[in-house]
Amino acid sequence: MTLIEEIHSTTPTHRETDAGGSRGLRVRGLHKVLGGRTIIDNLDLTVQDGELVSLLGPSGCGKTTTLRMIAGFLAPDAGSIQVHDREVSALGAEKRPSAMVFQNYALWPHMTVVKNVGFPLKLRRLGKKEIEQRVDAALALVNLLHHKNSRPARISGGEQQRVALARALVQEPELLLLDEPLSNLDAKLRVKVREDIREIQQRLGITTLIVTHDQDEAMSMSDRIAVMNAGKIEQFSRPAELYSRPETEFVATFIGSLNRIEGSLVNGAVVPGDDVIGIRPEDVVFTLHASFDARPAVVERVVPHGHFHEIYLKRDDATLRAFASGLPPAPGDRGHAAIQKALTFRQGRLVTAAGVAA
Numbered sequence: 001m002t003l004i005e006e007i008h009s010t011t012p013t014h015r016e017t018d019a020g021g022s023r024g025l026r027v028r029g030l031h032k033v034l035g036g037r038t039i040i041d042n043l044d045l046t047v048q049d050g051e052l053v054s055l056l057g058p059s060g061c062g063k064t065t066t067l068r069m070i071a072g073f074l075a076p077d078a079g080s081i082q083v084h085d086r087e088v089s090a091l092g093a094e095k096r097p098s099a100m101v102f103q104n105y106a107l108w109p110h111m112t113v114v115k116n117v118g119f120p121l122k123l124r125r126l127g128k129k130e131i132e133q134r135v136d137a138a139l140a141l142v143n144l145l146h147h148k149n150s151r152p153a154r155i156s157g158g159e160q161q162r163v164a165l166a167r168a169l170v171q172e173p174e175l176l177l178l179d180e181p182l183s184n185l186d187a188k189l190r191v192k193v194r195e196d197i198r199e200i201q202q203r204l205g206i207t208t209l210i211v212t213h214d215q216d217e218a219m220s221m222s223d224r225i226a227v228m229n230a231g232k233i234e235q236f237s238r239p240a241e242l243y244s245r246p247e248t249e250f251v252a253t254f255i256g257s258l259n260r261i262e263g264s265l266v267n268g269a270v271v272p273g274d275d276v277i278g279i280r281p282e283d284v285v286f287t288l289h290a291s292f293d294a295r296p297a298v299v300e301r302v303v304p305h306g307h308f309h310e311i312y313l314k315r316d317d318a319t320l321r322a323f324a325s326g327l328p329p330a331p332g333d334r335g336h337a338a339i340q341k342a343l344t345f346r347q348g349r350l351v352t353a354a355g356v357a358a
């Protein structure tokens with residue numbers, strides 16, 4: 001099989017939850033109370049075999065707690081956890097077919113990189129030769145062969161994070177659990193390592209659940225994203241769908257940038273009302289010339305973001321943010337702004353996602 005065929009053969013089909021097919025991970029009714037508070041609230045999640053799913057949500061929503069229960073480091077109060085249709089919730093972490101990379105990597109400071117990565121295999125009493133070969137292969141995957149004999153304190157945070165990843169991959173787990181594995185890398189390395197993780201994950205076809213609060217990271221590497229809020233999953237969708245059809249106001253606000261306005265849209269104008277409309281800045285078009293669906297607008301502020309500018313516009317009915325590429329307008333410029341698309345929410349739930357008719 002060529003690499004491309006291999007990748008295609010492991011690309012998941014996005015069949016929904018209980019539709020059958022091979023399930024890498026199936027979590028049902030997961031529940032956890034900590035310090036008298038419900039932290040994980042009856043959570044269901046299914047990851048197909050070979051699929052990469054991100055668990056995305058704000059700090060404190062319960063991502064790490066969920067992952068630790070799936071990995072076996074924290075006992076749930078209730079719930080079932082199956083890996084490839086085998087119930088694992090009664091097993092200790094070391095008996096589960098999963099490997100976890102922790103948010104703080106948890107490397108052993110007194111052991112060299114090689115010893116750190118080989119440790120899980122030593123625990124399983126594999127032969128010296130096999131351990132050596134598998135550790136070398138894992139270190140090659142994360143580009144760290146040259147640091148074999150370094151101790152964690154002597155390598156950078158990003159390198160430590162990659163050692164932790166190698167220590168998980170070396171176990172050839174059926175299920176890979178990653179808790180913010182890129183948090184300590186600089187912006188450039190972050191993109192490189194996330195592409196590497198995605199490539200390795202697809203090549204090996206490992207079912208993967210990755211925790212992040214970085215939406216860009218989740219959007220760019222996931223087959224599907226589970227957006228989590230206060231111990232529950234708000235929406236579980238493919239990245240593009242999450243962005244264009246967010247089912248709740250929370251998801252719409254959390255993913256991407258949004259103009260949130262209380263009211264409704266009538267003939268392209270905002271009027272007071274009980275609904276909430278959400279408009280992506282790229283769906284606000286500012287031009288210097290009048291057009292049939294645009295209303296007069298003045299530029300209040302321009303914020304540069306490198307490859308685009310964020311433009312704050314004031315119309316008589318609303319204040320709107322727009323994105324502009326190319327030469328930006330200047331504060332005080334007068335022109336016209338049109339709303340091309342809007343999401344409408346009623347009591348926090350999406351009721352329409354539509355282009356705006358003139």
Ligand SMILES: Nc1ncnc2c1ncn2[C@@H]1O[C@H](COP(=O)(O)OP(=O)(O)OP(=O)(O)O)[C@@H](O)[C@H]1O
Pocket residue numbers: 034035039057058059060061062063064065066213
């Ligand atoms: N042992 C504990 N006792 C009491 N509360 C706890 C305990 N462990 C976690 N919590 C609480 O559970 C909530 C969820 O924590 P968790 O670590 O799962 O969040 P998270 O989504 O991973 O956040 P972050 O993005 O900041 O890592 C937090 O409010 C936390 O304070």
Ligand SMILES: [Mg+2]
Pocket residue numbers: 063064065103179
């Ligand atoms: Mg966490």
